[in-house]
Amino acid sequence: KSLVDLKCGENIYFSTVPVPWKNAIMSFYREGENLIYGKGSKDSSKAIGHYTQLVWHSSYLVGCAVSKCPRNRMKYMYVCQYCPGGNKGFRIHRPYNRGTPCASCPDSCDNGLCPNHCPYNQNKYGDCPSLAKGDGCQKEIGLMDDCPASCRCKNNEII
Known part of the structure; x- marks a missing residue:
């Protein structure tokens, strides 16, 4: 899981049947409901890592693929890799900087996001x-x- 010295993060979604990519991505995104920004998970039994990796501030290379594994009960595996990887332990509860869109990149704002990686x-x-x-x-x-x-x-x- 590395690309030209970049360590990458990964999210995996399993399904018994083929599903639209939106289902897999939204399953990662919905974990954001469990996040208290700056503190961590609302409940230690609730995951936030798929969400935080999905929205990680410095991940700018993203690739996703699906594989069919006919012998497995969960036949479909949807995988996304994010480079550089996020979820740094000391910062997992702050996957991005809160504030006004593009406040940290006023000269290169692109559709409300900072593209200058x-x-x-x-x-x-x-x-x-x-x-x-x-x-x-x-x-x-x-x-x-x-x-x-x-x-x-x-x-x-x-x-």
Whole structure:
């Protein structure tokens, strides 16, 4: 589950009969009803991970496919992969930044969404943005490898 150094996330939907893609995608989306933004699931027995991966702020490459497995009880497997993957444990309860549409990308807003992604893999550390300020990426040995998104995406790209 990786693409050019990008680790990808995945959602899977199973069915006994063929169903429209809308059914699979909506099953992921409906988990959003269980999410309390900034806190987590309303109930620990209710899943939110399919929803949060579906709406993850920095996932911009998405591919979906269906496979028929005739020997299985659940014969149809609908799979979507999202790159880079979301659901980072420390942030799963905040899959996107709340606020006015395009507030973080006013110069490149596209239909209410920020399209300016950072094509580099996720940062290794949470404090990479502060470490990369100024000429930190040139001064600190290894910072470019540990913080590729913060070091290489300096024009408000979404990390």
